[in-house]
Amino acid sequence: MNCMHELALMQGILDVVTKNAHSYGLRRITKIKLVIGKLRAVVPDSLEFCFTTLKEDIPLIAQGELEVEIKEIEGSCRRCSHQFLVEGYRFRCPQCECTDVDIVSGSELYVDYIEGD
Amino acid sequence: MQIKLVSSILGVNDTLAAANRELFREKGVFVLNLMSSPGSGKTTILERTIEHLQHQLNIGVIEGDICTARDAERIAQKGVPVVQINTSGACHLDANMIASCLEDLNLDELDLLVVENVGNLVCPAEFDIGEDMKVMVLSVTEGNDKPCKYPLMFRESRALLVNKIDLLPYTNFDMDALEQDVRGINSAIQIFPVSALKDEGVEAWCQWLTQLVRRKREK
Numbered sequence: 001m002n003c004m005h006e007l008a009l010m011q012g013i014l015d016v017v018t019k020n021a022h023s024y025g026l027r028r029i030t031k032i033k034l035v036i037g038k039l040r041a042v043v044p045d046s047l048e049f050c051f052t053t054l055k056e057d058i059p060l061i062a063q064g065e066l067e068v069e070i071k072e073i074e075g076s077c078r079r080c081s082h083q084f085l086v087e088g089y090r091f092r093c094p095q096c097e098c099t100d101v102d103i104v105s106g107s108e109l110y111v112d113y114i115e116g117d
Numbered sequence: 118m119q120i121k122l123v124s125s126i127l128g129v130n131d132t133l134a135a136a137n138r139e140l141f142r143e144k145g146v147f148v149l150n151l152m153s154s155p156g157s158g159k160t161t162i163l164e165r166t167i168e169h170l171q172h173q174l175n176i177g178v179i180e181g182d183i184c185t186a187r188d189a190e191r192i193a194q195k196g197v198p199v200v201q202i203n204t205s206g207a208c209h210l211d212a213n214m215i216a217s218c219l220e221d222l223n224l225d226e227l228d229l230l231v232v233e234n235v236g237n238l239v240c241p242a243e244f245d246i247g248e249d250m251k252v253m254v255l256s257v258t259e260g261n262d263k264p265c266k267y268p269l270m271f272r273e274s275r276a277l278l279v280n281k282i283d284l285l286p287y288t289n290f291d292m293d294a295l296e297q298d299v300r301g302i303n304s305a306i307q308i309f310p311v312s313a314l315k316d317e318g319v320e321a322w323c324q325w326l327t328q329l330v331r332r333k334r335e336k
Contacts, residue, residue, distance in 0.1 A: 005208065005237075005239045005240045005243075008207060008208065008209070008240060009126060009243075012126040012127065012129075012130075013126050015129075016122070016124050016126055016128070020120065020122055020124070024118075024120050026118070026120075039268060039269050039272065040243070040269065041239055041267060041268070041269055088265070089264075089265055089268040089301065089302050090301045090302075091272075091301060091302055091303070091304065092301060099300065099301070099304035100304060100305075101304075103272075107269075109125065109126050109127060109243075110122075110123055110124060110125045110126060111122045111123070111124055111126065112121070112122065112123060113119050113120055113121045113122055113123075114119070114120050114122060115118065115119045115120070116118060116120075117118055
């Protein structure tokens, strides 16, 4: 199940990268930097595997490497505005115990930048 | 040369989902995205829900499966319009799949559209399809450790149906621990313990759902 998840995401990533590479006139991608929040339950090794498998068929990306930055989950308390690191998926403010918490970071899923020539 | 993109990987999907959502708003149809692992009882819950509500609401169903039309056949027997999507491998439904099958449903005649997603606890929560709310099912035989293992779906869902409660005496499922873990992830979530097979607890879920459907209709 996990691999299918990463496969679908990697297909989306490579679509985004390919489109942008074309519009910026790049002929070779050397690096793709992703930012993914912990809430996304993405397994980096699995993502890397899907990347290696899929890129073989895309000459533009075949030589490229992948860097993944995983973002911790950060919450912001709606009552006291305290910002804190959410550990063990417990969305509870450590300052006032309130459970009404907005997610500030941790659900990211984007291509930060691409490098190429 | 480095090119800063910061483009969302789900960007295309999100745009299509917004278009679906606008169409549903225009038609006054409440759309429910029903998610769970395979075998937790989504289709049986849907059958019971239809039986309870079909005299009050016009219900339509979109069935998502990797292959076969078995679930759609079950739902069709209840006498409601149903469209089957076979994803041929994909582990979730996306906004484009929903958009492309909407012409097979008469939205003008529907109050409630239930989309039964592909059985999977991870991917369906990632892909917005334009729904009004996500609801998930967890069955007691899956164990009460799932919220901590797959938090995103629990975080994104407005309601959780805990199904197969008739099997509680035969498992080590800890309902209190489950509630505590789920509320830790999502303090606003509604929890409905049900047995779809025995038709227990389904009425409370249906009443809650009806209120939301009516509220959208009145807007």
